[in-house]
Amino acid sequence: xxSDLSTMLVxxxxxxxxxxxxxxxWDLAALSGRVVEARDAARAATLDATxxxxxxxxxxxxxxxxxxxxxxxxxxxxxxxxxxxPARSDGPGLPxxxxxxxxxxxxxxxxxxxxxxxxxxxxxxxxxxxxxxGRAPWANMYEFTLVGSFVALSVFLGVNLRRDVRFLGVFVxxxxxxxxxxxQVRLYVVAEGVQPALQSxxxxxxxxxxxxxxxxxxxxxxxxxxxxxxxxxxxxxxVLNRRGWAWLxxxxxxxxxxxxSFRLNAVAFVLWTFTVIGGAIWAEHAWGRYWGWDPKExxxxxxxxxxxxxxxxxxxxxxxGRRAAYFVIVGYACVLFNFTGVNLIFNGLHSYAGLPxxx
Numbered sequence: 501x502x503s504d505l506s507t508m509l510v511x512x513x514x515x516x517x518x519x520x521x522x523x524x525x526w527d528l529a530a531l532s533g534r535v536v537e538a539r540d541a542a543r544a545a546t547l548d549a550t551x552x553x554x555x556x557x558x559x560x561x562x563x564x565x566x567x568x569x570x571x572x573x574x575x576x577x578x579x580x581x582x583x584x585x586p587a588r589s590d591g592p593g594l595p596x597x598x599x600x601x602x603x604x605x606x607x608x609x610x611x612x613x614x615x616x617x618x619x620x621x622x623x624x625x626x627x628x629x630x631x632x633x634g635r636a637p638w639a640n641m642y643e644f645t646l647v648g649s650f651v652a653l654s655v656f657l658g659v660n661l662r663r664d665v666r667f668l669g670v671f672v673x674x675x676x677x678x679x680x681x682x683x684q685v686r687l688y689v690v691a692e693g694v695q696p697a698l699q700s701x702x703x704x705x706x707x708x709x710x711x712x713x714x715x716x717x718x719x720x721x722x723x724x725x726x727x728x729x730x731x732x733x734x735x736x737x738x739v740l741n742r743r744g745w746a747w748l749x750x751x752x753x754x755x756x757x758x759x760x761s762f763r764l765n766a767v768a769f770v771l772w773t774f775t776v777i778g779g780a781i782w783a784e785h786a787w788g789r790y791w792g793w794d795p796k797e798x799x800x801x802x803x804x805x806x807x808x809x810x811x812x813x814x815x816x817x818x819x820x821g822r823r824a825a826y827f828v829i830v831g832y833a834c835v836l837f838n839f840t841g842v843n844l845i846f847n848g849l850h851s852y853a854g855l856p857x858x859x
Contacts, residue, residue, distance in 0.1 A: 506632065506691075507684070509625035510646065514680040516618035517673045523611035524670035530605060532747035611669055612660075618676070619657060622650045633691035636704045638711055641843055645683040648839075649676045651715025655764070659719075665760070667751045671722040702782035706775060713771035714835060720764035721832035724825040727757035731822060758821065761828055762814055769807045776804050799838040806831040 626646055630637035638647045656672045659665050694703070731754035733740040740748065751757070779800065780790040791797060810827040813819035819827070 506625045506628040507688070509621045509628065510680060510684055513618040513621035513625065514677055514684070516614045516621060517677040517680065520611045520614040520618065521670060521673040521677055523607045523614065524666070524673060527605050527607035527611060528667070528670060528747040528750070530607065531750050532744070608666060611673075612666065615653065615669065615673055616657060618673075619650065619653045622646065622653065622680075626650060629691055633693065635694060635699075636708065637691075638707050639694045639698055639703065640687075640689060641839070642683050642687040642689055644707075644711065644839065645679050645687060647711045648714045648718070649679045649683075651712050652676060652718040655716055655719045663760075668719070668722055668726065671726065672719060675718065675722065700782065700785065702778065702785070706778040706782050709771050709778065710775040713768045713775060714839070716764050716768035716771070717832055717835050720761045720768060720828060723757050723761040723764065724828040726751060727754050727761060727825050728822060730754045730757060731825075754821070758824055762811075762824070765807060765828060765831075766811060769804075769811060772800075772804055772807065776800055795842050796838070799834065799842050803831065803834045803838055806834050 626637050626643075629643065629646070633639070637643045652672060653676055656665065656668060693699075729740060729745075730748050730751055733745060733748045734754060739745075752760075779797065783792070783797070784790045806827070810819075810824065810831060813827065814824050
């Protein structure tokens with residue numbers, strides 16, 4: 501009975517996230533339309549004033565960010581301090597959290613509400629799964645996917661309480677929906693006990709911290725992808741400067757997005773460092789040695805090295821902009837391979853994928 505309840509809740513979360521995905525996309529599309537209209541109106545006014553020989557008003561050369569702010573609400577609060585501000589709002593900060601004084605679109609409200617609902621469904625599903633199994637609910641790939649998606653949603657919703665990051669919503673909900681559906685279709689296994697080696701408090705600590713780091717890495721990855729898109733549009737990309745990509749003008753500048761990604765990755769890296777160290781301690785307790793070059797150990801270390809190199813290059817060598825974003829994408833690819841490839845391809849002491857065909 502509890503298994504059926506957990507499964508229903510996961511499907512409910514996936515459905516709510518799909519609705520949120522559509523709502524976030526709808527809101528961005530509507531907002532991009534208002535941005536284009538505002539820009540066209542400003543250009544028309546400037547052209548008309550020029551043809552009449554009148555001086556162009558100081559605020560006529562309005563930046564895309566200012567136009568977005570004046571387009572009337574939407575899912576992103578992009579604020580320009582002055583009409584003549586540069587098109588790229590590249591300061592270190594992000595827009596403040598949404599407040600009641602700013603007009604919000606109905607689609608944005610639906611998107612945030614359904615994302616929160618999905619988060620709640622997923623939380624209950626994970627708790628029910630843990631009760632049924634009688635252990636921490638993250639001992640196989642199915643459960644890891646559920647909890648990892650939950651952490652990513654938690655990071656998104658938590659950061660949004662302080663800074664307006666709803667522009668990430670379509671990406672975060674899209675990935676979470678994909679992960680949950682894949683987990684239900686391909687990874688689902690009946691909740692049961694674990695092997696003796698996993699019957700330890702380190703299952704809660706080591707794997708729990710790894711899950712938290714993975715969720716944060718996911719949001720940082722999404723931010724870096726958006727950074728590349730915004731940077732390409734700002735630099736005249738023929739594809740991304742089409743009308744359909746006008747919503748990118750409503751997001752923070754590429755530098756702001758990079759700063760957000762850097763901060764998220766810095767937090768995740770600290771957690772991943774503890775994951776590697778905690779794993780070594782657990783390995784000594786379970787197998788009598790701290791390190792044995794097991795595939796999971798090797799790839800966990802590879803992830804650590806990649807993000808250590810990224811943070812070092814970013815802080816001491818000035819590796820910012822697109823190079824930093826590519827570094828993050830490579831690092832996240834290693835995270836995904838550590839989760840999927842290592843479990844599915846290699847045999848080792850960490851072969852706890854728990855896939856249906858393994859039972």
